[in-house]
Amino acid sequence: MKKIITLHLLLLVTSMQIFAGGQKRKVLVIGIDGTRADALVQANTPNLDSLVAKGLSTFDAWHIDITVSGPSWSSIMCGVYHNKHGVTGNSYSNSNYNTYPYFPTRAKELKPNLKCIQYTEWAPMSDNVYNDGWDLKLKGPDGATTTTGTAAVAQIQDPDVDVLFTYFDAVDLTGHSSGFNPNNAAYILAIEGVDTEIGKMMTALRARPTYDQEDWLILVTTDHGGIGTGHGGNTITERRIWWIGASDRATVSSIPAKADPGSYNKTPFNVDTAIQHQSPVQADIAATAIHHLAYSPTFRPENQAAWALDGRSWLCEMGLCNEKLVGIKENTLDENRISVYPNPTSGKFNISVSSDLNVQSISVRVLDQMGRIVFEGENLSKNSSFDLSNNQRGIYFMEVKTQNKVTVKKIVVN
Numbered sequence: 217m218k219k220i221i222t223l224h225l226l227l228l229v230t231s232m233q234i235f236a237g238g239q240k241r242k243v244l245v246i247g248i249d250g251t252r253a254d255a256l257v258q259a260n261t262p263n264l265d266s267l268v269a270k271g272l273s274t275f276d277a278w279h280i281d282i283t284v285s286g287p288s289w290s291s292i293m294c295g296v297y298h299n300k301h302g303v304t305g306n307s308y309s310n311s312n313y314n315t316y317p318y319f320p321t322r323a324k325e326l327k328p329n330l331k332c333i334q335y336t337e338w339a340p341m342s343d344n345v346y347n348d349g350w351d352l353k354l355k356g357p358d359g360a361t362t363t364t365g366t367a368a369v370a371q372i373q374d375p376d377v378d379v380l381f382t383y384f385d386a387v388d389l390t391g392h393s394s395g396f397n398p399n400n401a402a403y404i405l406a407i408e409g410v411d412t413e414i415g416k417m418m419t420a421l422r423a424r425p426t427y428d429q430e431d432w433l434i435l436v437t438t439d440h441g442g443i444g445t446g447h448g449g450n451t452i453t454e455r456r457i458w459w460i461g462a463s464d465r466a467t468v469s470s471i472p473a474k475a476d477p478g479s480y481n482k483t484p485f486n487v488d489t490a491i492q493h494q495s496p497v498q499a500d501i502a503a504t505a506i507h508h509l510a511y512s513p514t515f516r517p518e519n520q521a522a523w524a525l526d527g528r529s530w531l532c533e534m535g536l537c538n539e540k541l542v543g544i545k546e547n548t549l550d551e552n553r554i555s556v557y558p559n560p561t562s563g564k565f566n567i568s569v570s571s572d573l574n575v576q577s578i579s580v581r582v583l584d585q586m587g588r589i590v591f592e593g594e595n596l597s598k599n600s601s602f603d604l605s606n607n608q609r610g611i612y613f614m615e616v617k618t619q620n621k622v623t624v625k626k627i628v629v630n
């Protein structure tokens with residue numbers, strides 16, 4: 217039996233129930249250089265704490281490469297380790313970013329129009345890196361935490377920004393001058409200073425006029441710990457790092473300590489990649505960021521053979537792998553077996569699911585171009601009729617779901 221539904225009557229009800237219909241996915245990466253996990257845990261960091269309360273985190277992650285900034289930030293941004301990206305020191309000599317670029321370059325292979333911005337304090341990270349995908353590369357004075365926070369807030373206010381990477385160096389500089397140590401009050405204070413700026417950045421992010429139509433993933437990590445006034449070796453306090461992935465719609469979880477996967481900082485390399493993938497590591501920042509930016513149910517960055525990523529995505533563990541994004545065609549359900557007609561339509565149209573598809577009923581959502589849900593219905597007949605004639609003319613996306621498979625149909629109302 218055909219079912220006629222007048223969509224505009226249901227609009228109010230459905231829009232109240234759904235949190236996130238097809239927002240534009242964006243990424244903020246915050247790097248805090250040289251921050252020991254045990255010191256971060258001890259410091260008073262309400263803003264980082266609230267990110268931890270909104271996602272996936274670990275304070276027992278392993279550094280598995282050279283515990284120096286150049287190679288570590290390259291691993292974080294490229295999603296591969298130094299045997300691929302080539303960077304073994306802070307001169308960035310022998311870099312191989314043409315083969316293993318920064319993640320914005322990879323994301324743009326799938327979404328060319330992303331606007332990507334970097335603001336760093338430490339010049340080599342800006343001057344010595346190429347093929348990084350930044351549309352705007354900004355740098356400020358080294359260790360100037362509040363200057364960096366202010367600059368980051370300004371970039372967050374850019375209506376078009378899709379990816380922002382902000383980098384703070386003061387914690388590492390303090391470690392070098394007076395000790396990487398949770399008992400060093402200056403070191404703790406430097407961490408707390410960065411946390412204050414992160415608070416300002418998050419306030420600015422949520423104040424974006426378009427925030428409700430956006431889906432921001434926030435990734436925060438460090439490049440290495442430290443011992444005494446240095447780092448570069450393989451002691452636990454140099455290798456113990458932390459990793460936070462947060463979103464206002466993420467599932468909250470914390471990953472306990474896992475076995476040591478080994479390190480690329482020793483020859484021969486002895487990294488166990490199966491153990492490595494049990495807990496977030498540095499290369500996972502790039503993989504998770506790309507996954508979010510170019511999300512579709514069938515896409516995983518680590519499965520792109522040509523990219524040869526060492527990192528894996530944690531997006532699904534964060535609860536952010538769903539079909540709420542529109543504009544990406546999903547072919548997990550054979551779309552040729554679902555017909556929408558007439559299309560284009562003046563408003564009224566029909567869906568018909570091929571009878572050879574063993575489906576009892578369908579769930580349907582219709583979203584407008586901004587990703588707002590204008591209709592949602594469950595347990596509908598395989599042959600249903602719809603009416604969008606009271607909605608604005610334009611392009612709509614209809615998600616048709618059967619069991620756990622989904623396809624998206626574009627509908628033109630004119």
Ligand SMILES: [Zn+2]
Pocket residue numbers: 250285388389392447
């Ligand atoms: Zn350092």
